[in-house]
Amino acid sequence: MRAASWVVLMCAAACCASALFADQAGLTDWHLTNVGEVVSLAYGSKVVYVGTTMGIVAAIDLTTGNTVWRQTLSKPVESVLLNGKLVVVAAGNYVASFTTTEGALRWDAALHCEQNDADLSVALVRLGNEDDTSDLAAKLGHCIIHVAGKNGETLGQISDPDMPVDHVSLRHMSPTVLVAGLDAEKHLSASVYDMTAHRAVLIRRQSADESSDFCQCCGAPALLFGKGAAFGCTTSGKTPSLCLGAYESGSWRTWREEVAVESLVGGPMAVAVKRADNCRRLAALRADVEPGWRHFIEADVSAEWCGEVAAPMAWTFVEGGDDGTVRVATVAKSVLEVHENGEKRTFPLVHAQKSGGVKRVFLSATASRTLPHLVVMRDLSLWAISPNNGSILWQRQEGLAGAEQIEFVDFPIPVADMAFPEPEDDITWRNALQEIPKQFIRRIIFEYQYLKQLLGGDGSAAQQARATGSAESKDRFGFRQLAVAYCSASRTAFALRAHDHGSLAWSAHIPLIEDSGMPLWQRLFVVRTSAHPPAIVAFAEVYEKSTVVTYLNAMTGDVVDTERFDHPICHVSMLPDVGPDNRNLLLLVERTGNESARAHFSPSGVEPAEALHVFLVGDHDITGMTWHPAAAEMALAWNTHLPATERIVETATRHQREVVKLPVKVLGDRNILAKYVNWNLVAVATLSEAQPSPKEHERSADTSSQMKHETLNVYLIDTLTGATILHTYSRRAGLPVRLVIADNALYYTYATPGSQWKLNVVELYEKTPNWNEVTLDTSLRVGEGLQAYTQGFAFPAAVMSLSPVVTAHGITSGDLLVAMDNSLYLLDHRLVGARRPPTPEEMTAADREEGLLPYQPRLPIVNGRVLSYGVPLVPGLSAVSVAPAHVESTCHAIAHGGADLFYVRVAPAGGYDLLGDEFDRTTVVATASLIFAATVLFWFLAKRRRAAGL
Numbered sequence: 001m002r003a004a005s006w007v008v009l010m011c012a013a014a015c016c017a018s019a020l021f022a023d024q025a026g027l028t029d030w031h032l033t034n035v036g037e038v039v040s041l042a043y044g045s046k047v048v049y050v051g052t053t054m055g056i057v058a059a060i061d062l063t064t065g066n067t068v069w070r071q072t073l074s075k076p077v078e079s080v081l082l083n084g085k086l087v088v089v090a091a092g093n094y095v096a097s098f099t100t101t102e103g104a105l106r107w108d109a110a111l112h113c114e115q116n117d118a119d120l121s122v123a124l125v126r127l128g129n130e131d132d133t134s135d136l137a138a139k140l141g142h143c144i145i146h147v148a149g150k151n152g153e154t155l156g157q158i159s160d161p162d163m164p165v166d167h168v169s170l171r172h173m174s175p176t177v178l179v180a181g182l183d184a185e186k187h188l189s190a191s192v193y194d195m196t197a198h199r200a201v202l203i204r205r206q207s208a209d210e211s212s213d214f215c216q217c218c219g220a221p222a223l224l225f226g227k228g229a230a231f232g233c234t235t236s237g238k239t240p241s242l243c244l245g246a247y248e249s250g251s252w253r254t255w256r257e258e259v260a261v262e263s264l265v266g267g268p269m270a271v272a273v274k275r276a277d278n279c280r281r282l283a284a285l286r287a288d289v290e291p292g293w294r295h296f297i298e299a300d301v302s303a304e305w306c307g308e309v310a311a312p313m314a315w316t317f318v319e320g321g322d323d324g325t326v327r328v329a330t331v332a333k334s335v336l337e338v339h340e341n342g343e344k345r346t347f348p349l350v351h352a353q354k355s356g357g358v359k360r361v362f363l364s365a366t367a368s369r370t371l372p373h374l375v376v377m378r379d380l381s382l383w384a385i386s387p388n389n390g391s392i393l394w395q396r397q398e399g400l401a402g403a404e405q406i407e408f409v410d411f412p413i414p415v416a417d418m419a420f421p422e423p424e425d426d427i428t429w430r431n432a433l434q435e436i437p438k439q440f441i442r443r444i445i446f447e448y449q450y451l452k453q454l455l456g457g458d459g460s461a462a463q464q465a466r467a468t469g470s471a472e473s474k475d476r477f478g479f480r481q482l483a484v485a486y487c488s489a490s491r492t493a494f495a496l497r498a499h500d501h502g503s504l505a506w507s508a509h510i511p512l513i514e515d516s517g518m519p520l521w522q523r524l525f526v527v528r529t530s531a532h533p534p535a536i537v538a539f540a541e542v543y544e545k546s547t548v549v550t551y552l553n554a555m556t557g558d559v560v561d562t563e564r565f566d567h568p569i570c571h572v573s574m575l576p577d578v579g580p581d582n583r584n585l586l587l588l589v590e591r592t593g594n595e596s597a598r599a600h601f602s603p604s605g606v607e608p609a610e611a612l613h614v615f616l617v618g619d620h621d622i623t624g625m626t627w628h629p630a631a632a633e634m635a636l637a638w639n640t641h642l643p644a645t646e647r648i649v650e651t652a653t654r655h656q657r658e659v660v661k662l663p664v665k666v667l668g669d670r671n672i673l674a675k676y677v678n679w680n681l682v683a684v685a686t687l688s689e690a691q692p693s694p695k696e697h698e699r700s701a702d703t704s705s706q707m708k709h710e711t712l713n714v715y716l717i718d719t720l721t722g723a724t725i726l727h728t729y730s731r732r733a734g735l736p737v738r739l740v741i742a743d744n745a746l747y748y749t750y751a752t753p754g755s756q757w758k759l760n761v762v763e764l765y766e767k768t769p770n771w772n773e774v775t776l777d778t779s780l781r782v783g784e785g786l787q788a789y790t791q792g793f794a795f796p797a798a799v800m801s802l803s804p805v806v807t808a809h810g811i812t813s814g815d816l817l818v819a820m821d822n823s824l825y826l827l828d829h830r831l832v833g834a835r836r837p838p839t840p841e842e843m844t845a846a847d848r849e850e851g852l853l854p855y856q857p858r859l860p861i862v863n864g865r866v867l868s869y870g871v872p873l874v875p876g877l878s879a880v881s882v883a884p885a886h887v888e889s890t891c892h893a894i895a896h897g898g899a900d901l902f903y904v905r906v907a908p909a910g911g912y913d914l915l916g917d918e919f920d921r922t923t924v925v926a927t928a929s930l931i932f933a934a935t936v937l938f939w940f941l942a943k944r945r946r947a948a949g950l
Contacts, residue, residue, distance in 0.1 A: 029904035030501040031871050033067050034401035035060075036899055037380045037489065041362055042082040043371055044100060049087045051077025053489075054401055054899050056874065057089045057096075059103060062372060065384060065394030069103030071096075072874055072899075081124050083149055084133035090122040093140055097152060107152035113143035113159070125170035125177060127195060137177045137195055139163075139170060144177065144193050156198035164189040329373070331358040336375065336385065338363065347373075347390030354557075355379045356491070356509030379492035379509045397504060399490030401899040405524040408498070408883035408892055409482045409554045411474045412533040472555070474530060475499075478808075478886030483894055483903070484537050484554060486524045493524075493539060493552060498892060498903055506557030510539060510550055513564075519543050525574045525586065527551070532582035536560055538602075540572045540586065547572070547588060549602045563602050570597075571616055574656075577608040589614060589625070589634070597634040599627045613637065615682060615719040617651055620644055622684060624722050638722025646686035646713060652739035653682050655803075657884060659810035660743055665765070668849030675744035676764035676786055681725065683739040683746055684715045710734060712750050716741075726762060726788065733758075742804035742814050747832065749799040757795040759859065763834040764788055789834035794858045797821070801897070803880040805908050809888050815908040817867075817882065817893055822875040824868045824895045824902060831859055867893070867904045874899040882906075889913045 036054030043049075047059045047068055053076045059068035075091040082088075086097045086106055096108035111122060120141045128134025128149075135155065136147040142163045146156040164181030171178045175196045183189040193199070328339045334352040338345045352358065356378025364371035369387040376382055380399040383392055474480060482505055483496045491512065495505040512518070519541040528536040535554035540547060547569040551560040571589035578584055585608060588600040597616065601607055612627040614634070624637040642648070665673040687710045712733035716726035726746070734751040746762045765787045801819035805812065805826075816827040830853055837843045840854040863869060876898025883892045885905070889912055894903045 029867070029871075029902070031868075031873070031903075032400060032496075032502050032901040033070070033874075034396070034398050034899045034901075035067070035070065036398055036401040038360075038362075038374070038376055038382055038398070040077060040080045041374065042080045042087065043364055044082065047100075048371075048374065049080050049082065049100070051080040051089050051091075052398075052401075053077075054876070055091060056899055057087065057098065057103075059087075059100070060382075060396075062384065063393075065382075065396055070874065071098055071103050071105070072876075078121050079124055081126060081136075083126055083136070086133055086149070088124060088136065088149075090124050090138070093120055093122055095122055095124070095136075095138060095147065095152065097149075107150075109147065109152040109154070111138055111140050111145050111147075111154070113141040113145070113157075123168050123170050125172050127172055127174075127177075135195075137170060137172065139168060139179055144179065144195075146195055146198065156195070158193050158198050160191060160193075162189075163191055327363055329361040329363050331361065336361065336373075336390070338373070338387075345390075347385055349375070349383070349385075350392065352377065354507065354509060355381055356511065377509075378490070379507060380487075380490040381507075397494065397507065399487050399492045399507070400485060400494055400496075400901060401487070402489050403485040403487045403494070403896045403901065404879065405522070406483050406485045406879075406881040406894055406896055407524055407526050407537065408881070409484055409495075409526055409535045409537065410478065410530040411472055411480050411482070412530040412535070412555070413474050476886065477890075478884070479905070481883070481892060482554060483881075483892075484524070484526070485896065485901075486522065486539060488519070488522055493537070493557070495554065495557060496901075498894075502901065502903060505555075508552055508557040508559070510541070513543060513546065513548060517543065523572045525584070526554070527574060527584045527586065528582055530554075536583060538574075538586060540588070540602075542569050542572065544568065549586060549588075551583075561603070563604060565600055565602075567598075567600065569600075571614065573614070575608060575612070577610075579603055579606040587612065587614065589616065591616065592633070595623070595636045595639065597625050598632070599634055613680075613720050615717075617648060617684070619647060622648075622682070622717060624719060637720075640715075640717060640722055640724065642686060642713075642715075643688065646688040648684060649687050649735060650685040650737045650739055651682060652741060654679060654741050655806050655882070657806050658742065658804065659806075659808070659884075661810035665744075666850075668844075668846030668852075674766035676725075676766055677744050678718060678725070680719045681741055682717050682719050683741055683748070684717060685737045685739055685748065685750075686713045686715075687711070687733065687735070687737070688713065712737060714739070714746070714748055716746060725786065726764070728760075728762065728790070730758065730760065730792075736800065738799055738802040740802045740804055740816065742816075745834070747802060747816065749795065749802055751798070755798075757797065757799055758792060759795045759799070759832060760790065760792045761832050761834045762788055762790050791832070791834040791836060791855070793832060793856075796858065796861055797825075800877055801879045801895075803882055803893075805891055805893075805906060806882050806884050807888050807891050808884040808886060811888050812891075812909045815906075817880045817906070819877040819880050819895050819897075821877060822873045822898075823866055823871075824873075824877070824880065824893070824904070825861065826865045826867055826906060826908060827859070828862075828865065828908075831856075867906065868895070868902050871902060873902055876900075877902075887913055 035050060035056045035058045036052035038050045038052055040051040041048050044059075046062060048062055049057065049059050051057050055073040055076050056070055057073065057077055057080065058070040060066070061068055073089070073091045073094065073096065075094060077089050077091050079090045080087065081090075082100075083097070085100050087100055088095065088097045093111050094108065095111060097106040098104060099106055113120070123139040125137045126134050126149075127137055127146075133149045135149045138145045138147055142159060142161050142165075144158040144160070144163075145154055147153070148155055162183075164179055164183055166182040166184075168179060168181035171180070173192075176192050176194050178190060178192050180190045330337045330339070334349045334357070336347040336349055336358065338347065349358070358375055359378050359380075360376040362374040362376075364373055364387060372384040372386055372393050374382060375385055379397075380401075382396040382398050384394050385391070386393055472480075480497075480499045483498050483502075485494045485496065486492075487494075490509070492507055492509045494507045496502045497505055521542050523540045523542075525538045525540070526535065527538045528534075534556070537552050537554045539550045539552070541550075545566065545568055547565045547567070549563045549565075551562070552558065553560055565588055567588075567590040569588045570591045571587070573587050575585045575587050581603075583603065585606060586602040588602060590598045590600060592598050599612070599614075607629060609629060611629070614625045614627070616623045616625060620642050622640045622642075624639070625634040626637045627634045660675075660677050663675055663677060665675060667673065689710055710733055712730045714726075714728050714730075715724055717724055730750065732752055734753075736751065738749045740747040744764050746764075747759065749757060749759045752758055767785045767787045795818075797820040799818055800821050801817075803817045803819075805815045805817060813829055815829045816832065818825040818827050830851060833852065836853055836855040837847055838855050843852070843854055873895075877895050877900075878897030880893060880895050882894075885891055889909060890905050890907045892903070893906045894901060896902075
């Protein structure tokens with residue numbers, strides 16, 4: 001019996017031992033390069049040059065879909081133009097030129113016409129052939145600006161107050177430029193300008209006394225240019241018709257076609273209309289065929305096109321002898337149809353519905369069909385479609401750019417480890433005694449098999465995967481996780497494999513509610529973990545008068561359930577309470593008055609068993625509400641009114657997966673400080689305008705320079721009692737403000753004048769703690785008996801996000817992750833300690849023993865702690881999401897919010913629980929086996945000797 005006990009004990013000890021190899025921690029990272037939603041592009045011979053809403057201009061290889069080069073601008077790109085060996089882009093009133101091969105900036109210029117021209121948009125046209133570097137004509141406001149194509153110099157400018165202002169398009173007809181569009185009264189308008197003499201040549205628009213509704217447009221016009229120039233729009237008269245205009249040989253004329261038009265789109269040589277009398281007929285009118293607009297090209301389109309699409313999707317024009325080829329793209333459900341002079345080619349878009357359907361189509365302008373068509377889906381992904389057979393050549397998940405929220409989800413336990421049945425409700429002590437040995441034996445067998453596989457390999461990642469299950473199952477170290485991301489711009493959820501270089505597991509486009517407009521804000525929650533597979537994530541989208549909660553299977557992306565609440569919701573949070581299907585409940589709060597609210601729960605029909613305490617954030621106040629089971633309304637618990645001059649700009653609570661291991665701080669002299677760890681704290685930051693102080697007023701001789709500045713107030717409030725634990729303020733502060741509550745400390749950063757950044761820290765301790773009550777739950781204590789240590793530092797870079805390092809058991813040092821616009825930095829917690837001695841001379845032996853560092857007002861940037869060192873991240877990072885791994889030394893971190901995503905495993909305290917490469921597995925196993933064998937042998941010898949002595 002004693003020998004059996006020894007065997008069980010050794011097996012149990014073996015199964016509890018697990019360690020990580022050093023090359024698996026802190027070194028595994030990946031970087032996803034994105035550009036964002038493509039709104040304009042220009043085809044090259046082998047690459048396509050794109051401009052996006054995120055202010056990125058990039059060159060993409062048309063064969064592979066890889067990024068050749070990228071450049072960022074401060075505003076969204078509105079147009080891309082290929083000018084010889086240069087790519088010219090316009091963003092607002094800013095124009096820049098880049099080389100086509102490397103993306104190097106050749107020149108840039110800010111164009112000016114009026115006082116508010118920074119808020120206007122530039123329209124560009126090339127004054128020459130595409131193959132040469134030609135001059136440009138740029139329309140900005142009421143000006144036409146002549147720009148040199150080689151250096152961006154302004155060569156001339158024409159100002160015209162009668163210039164078209166809306167839906168403007170430009171056409172170069174040497175030596176003139178035609179500007180067509182709508183005037184302020186929505187009439188068709190066109191102006192012609194001589195770019196050599198820099199003067200207006202002809203201005204033509206429909207006057208109000210002409211036929212009442214002849215050229216007054218009821219929608220956006222379709223603008224096109226052929227050998228001359230022409231454009232048209234639908235009229236607002238009683239009879240739907242097509243209003244047309246053309247400029248040829250120095251004259252301008254307008255007329256109307258008796259065509260019932262529902263919608264239209266313009267191309268280079270024609271206008272395509274969706275006819276109102278027969279929506280299945282697509283009509284194209286050629287502008288270059290005399291006597292003009294008399295040449296119709298009609299084609300049949302899919303029946304679904306009538307209801308699915310309001311207008312043709314895209315245009316191209318291909319030169320082909322005397323006659324041109326008019327190419328129009330339409331989309332019906334998941335089918336792309338390309339019409340070429342009435343001939344239809346159909347391209348099925350496989351799985352397009354999962355991407356929400358088609359948003360925009362760019363057709364390649366080549367008759368040889370060598371360049372792919374590019375399709376932008378509703379989830380903002382970019383697809384390359386072969387013009388020959390319609391196959392998908394490549395896809396880019398551009399919807400990941402700008403992801404606001406990311407949550408990590410564990411994979412389920414391997415099948416071999418799931419031999420543990422759920423306990424029965426009517427279990428008794430008798431069958432419990434029967435089941436416990438069975439489950440213990442199964443566990444020992446599984447651990448033996450795992451140990452056997454592990455010892456038989458070389459410790460590589462492939463061997464680790466074989467030992468711990470498939471790539472889609474949970475591993476022993478917690479490294480195989482899904483990063484579920486949500487982007488509101490694309491309205492799409494993505495799941496990325498954190499252990500496989502960010503490969504896409506699935507994506508799911510979440511459709512809009514038809515009658516609710518755009519959502520005001522969204523929240524992402526993991527409502528069921530892999531402990532009860534399948535894991536489920538929930539997306540709560542709050543509209544003005546309703547809220548929709550969509551539940552998705554975290555492993556597949558399939559919709560599990562959808563629930564709608566027709567109430568104006570002001571707060572959504574996840575509760576620790578679970579329903580019958582092991583889903584955490586979601587609390588949705590409806591504000592019914594200044595001091596009243598109503599609680600709703602999802603899934604419906606399930607309510608928590610205990611009372612709830614919730615805080616609601618307003619513009620100038622914070623309100624605590626209490627809900628009791630079976631109560632119709634939430635009761636007011638407390639209300640904190642802030643001064644009317646202060647506006648709330650940021651709030652923060654603890655990370656939901658934070659663990660605090662010790663309730664005390666051990667000092668160097670072996671004394672201890674009791675931490676103030678309150679799990680119900682909320683940090684609130686406000687900004688208020690304040691006049692300069694008297695000293696600043698005296699220093700300023702010029703009264704006009706006495707500008708108002710803002711004061712940052714930071715409050716720590718107990719959400720159960722409403723008590724203000726801490727209030728601190730900083731003058732001359734500005735946005736952005738970032739807050740973090742971690743352990744017993746509050747960290748906050750803010751901007752100061754002169755592009756300087758400050759990082760302040762406050763550590764809270766108990767003054768006279770009752771050691772019989774010192775626990776990690778001090779939520780009911782208020783601030784009278786607290787001792788606060790504060791310190792301020794200057795940070796050398798802009799802080800876009802601040803996040804704590806979160807580990808499985810809270811033992812690892814609590815460093816901070818700082819997102820600095822285009823890099824991710826691991827800030828040592830010792831550098832931002834509030835108890836750092838002021839000078840080296842004032843340091844005591846106890847301070848050195850504790851590991852305190854002398855105070856430095858300016859924090860350094862240590863290159864070795866820049867986690868993204870050498871990674872070309874695009875500026876724009878605004879958030880960092882973290883989650884603990886199963887090994888204490890390591891946590892997952894992913895920086896997002898900009899165009900790129902960067903993932904890294906962070907080990908702030910090094911490899912104290914890691915195995916090095918020199919670890920001799922064979923010797924350790926042989927030694928342990930020899931000791932075990934010797935123990936058993938000597939036990940038998942001792943037993944025989946005792947028997948012989950009897």
